[in-house]
Amino acid sequence: MNSGHFFLAIIKRDLLLAWQQRGDLLVGVVFFILVACLFPLAIGPEPKLLARIGPGVLWVAVILANLLALPRLFASDWQDGSLEQLLLTAAPTSVMVAGKIIAHWLTTGIPLTLIAPLLGIQYGLESDTLLMLMASLLLGTPTLSALGSIGAALTIGVRQGEMLLALLILPLYAPVLIFGSGAVAAVAGGLSGMAELSLLAAILCGTLFLAPWLAAIAVRLAVE
Amino acid sequence: MKPSHNGPRWLNLFSFASPMQFYPLAGRLIPLFMTTALLFCAVGLWLGFAIAPGEAQQGEGYRIIFLHVPTSWMAMFIYIVMAFWSVMHLALRTRLSAMMAQALAPTGALMAFLSLLTGALWGKPMWGTWWVWDARLTSMLLLFFLYLGFIALTRSIDEPDRADKAGSVLAIVGVFNVPVIYFSVKWWNTLHQGASISMENGSSMASTMLIAMLVMSLAAWMHSIAACLSRVRTLILQREGHTRWVKERIAQGEK
Numbered sequence: 001m002n003s004g005h006f007f008l009a010i011i012k013r014d015l016l017l018a019w020q021q022r023g024d025l026l027v028g029v030v031f032f033i034l035v036a037c038l039f040p041l042a043i044g045p046e047p048k049l050l051a052r053i054g055p056g057v058l059w060v061a062v063i064l065a066n067l068l069a070l071p072r073l074f075a076s077d078w079q080d081g082s083l084e085q086l087l088l089t090a091a092p093t094s095v096m097v098a099g100k101i102i103a104h105w106l107t108t109g110i111p112l113t114l115i116a117p118l119l120g121i122q123y124g125l126e127s128d129t130l131l132m133l134m135a136s137l138l139l140g141t142p143t144l145s146a147l148g149s150i151g152a153a154l155t156i157g158v159r160q161g162e163m164l165l166a167l168l169i170l171p172l173y174a175p176v177l178i179f180g181s182g183a184v185a186a187v188a189g190g191l192s193g194m195a196e197l198s199l200l201a202a203i204l205c206g207t208l209f210l211a212p213w214l215a216a217i218a219v220r221l222a223v224e
Numbered sequence: 225m226k227p228s229h230n231g232p233r234w235l236n237l238f239s240f241a242s243p244m245q246f247y248p249l250a251g252r253l254i255p256l257f258m259t260t261a262l263l264f265c266a267v268g269l270w271l272g273f274a275i276a277p278g279e280a281q282q283g284e285g286y287r288i289i290f291l292h293v294p295t296s297w298m299a300m301f302i303y304i305v306m307a308f309w310s311v312m313h314l315a316l317r318t319r320l321s322a323m324m325a326q327a328l329a330p331t332g333a334l335m336a337f338l339s340l341l342t343g344a345l346w347g348k349p350m351w352g353t354w355w356v357w358d359a360r361l362t363s364m365l366l367l368f369f370l371y372l373g374f375i376a377l378t379r380s381i382d383e384p385d386r387a388d389k390a391g392s393v394l395a396i397v398g399v400f401n402v403p404v405i406y407f408s409v410k411w412w413n414t415l416h417q418g419a420s421i422s423m424e425n426g427s428s429m430a431s432t433m434l435i436a437m438l439v440m441s442l443a444a445w446m447h448s449i450a451a452c453l454s455r456v457r458t459l460i461l462q463r464e465g466h467t468r469w470v471k472e473r474i475a476q477g478e479k
Contacts, residue, residue, distance in 0.1 A: 150397055154390045159380050168373040171366040172397060175404060214393050221386045
């Protein structure tokens with residue numbers, strides 16, 4: 001089996017596993033909706049204010065929902081020993097990690113991106129702003145999955161790994177959050193937002209290049 | 225890496241990659257760096273607080289710059305050095321490199337904390353607020369959290385080998401944030417004043433102020449080296465506790 005086939009097989013396997021436990025997937029989406037609903041309760045339902053904070057709140061909620069789903073990336077495979085088996089295959093570990101990142105993005109990033117416009121409407125965002133929200137999430141969420149895979153791999157089987165994961169990963173998420181919500185806020189303010197979008201794309205390219213390799217080192221460490 | 229035994233040993237720097245060789249060297253270097261740090265600190269504080277003139281706009285309050293700028297520089301620089309040792313550790317598999325990275329982290333966190341603290345103390349009289357969500361301040365806070373994350377990760381993994389490598393990976397990932405912090409003043413036009421010294425324009429300050437600041441930076445530098453070396457010695461003793469040379473040293477009651 002060559003690396004390409006292995007890559008696709010990993011994606012297929014993880015998607016299948018995710019489908020068998022689709023309740024877990026729903027938890028992330030419900031969490032996202034709940035966080036987004038708490039803000040109007042806490043701050044007050046004034047439409048102007050909600051339209052202003054909407055992009056930032058939705059982006060933060062996406063990041064938190066993503067963080068919630070990260071431990072799933074390796075933990076269950078590590079617990080039942082299949083991670084070890086995956087490392088024994090001839091294909092490079094980074095290919096395996098890349099496949100898992102893609103599967104993770106398809107199962108968390110994509111649902112969140114699809115649900116975000118609905119919440120955006122509730123926050124009173126205009127249609128072009130909603131479009132930019134989706135575009136920025138489409139470019140930003142794969143970066144979150146890729147960066148997150150490094151953190152998830154580093155904390156496999158570590159004491160209080162999930163708390164630690166938040167401490168490790170949230171500072172690294174900051175640039176994505178800044179440019180992602182910045183793009184949406186720019187459109188809401190009448191600018192084009194393309195500059196922020198390009199920066200998001202650049203970050204995505206850099207992360208996709210480096211993350212599988214670094215996460216592979218971390219995965220091998222955890223299993224050795 | 226096997227050290228070659230041709231020529232004098234001090235010429236072969238790689239032999240110091242062995243903890244056993246490095247431990248006594250570090251012990252000899254610490255007092256040297258500590259004394260220089262104290263010396264530079266005394267001179268720098270004297271120049272900064274007694275000799276340098278008051279500033280045109282900010283009066284005497286600006287003098288905290290002599291603590292603020294050196295600590296901010298060190299906070300960013302130490303992270304880069306940490307990432308350097310991490311790359312060395314992953315590339316050359318030298319254990320000492322990872323220990324250096326771990327010994328640097330607490331000093332880096334301290335410097336980031338001091339930078340934030342002095343910044344807040346400076347911001348209150350000048351801007352009228354302890355804290356603003358300005359790009360530079362926020363990114364320095366994130367750097368502080370990066371240090372905390374590194375320390376927490378390396379401390380919560382029990383096997384030294386895994387802790388070393390995990391820490392190295394994390395330090396390398398995090399280093400990409402340092403240029404963002406450094407250029408944040410240029411990229412975002414915010415409340416924080418621009419850099420006082422730049423490569424293109426030279427310095428915009430009186431020369432005594434500049435000299436005082438550079439001397440204080442050297443002091444911070446020397447202190448960081450001394451603190452890091454002494455922490456590395458502790459790490460070496462912890463890690464190499466089972467070896468004969470450590471047991472012999474302890475038996476002899478040598479420090």
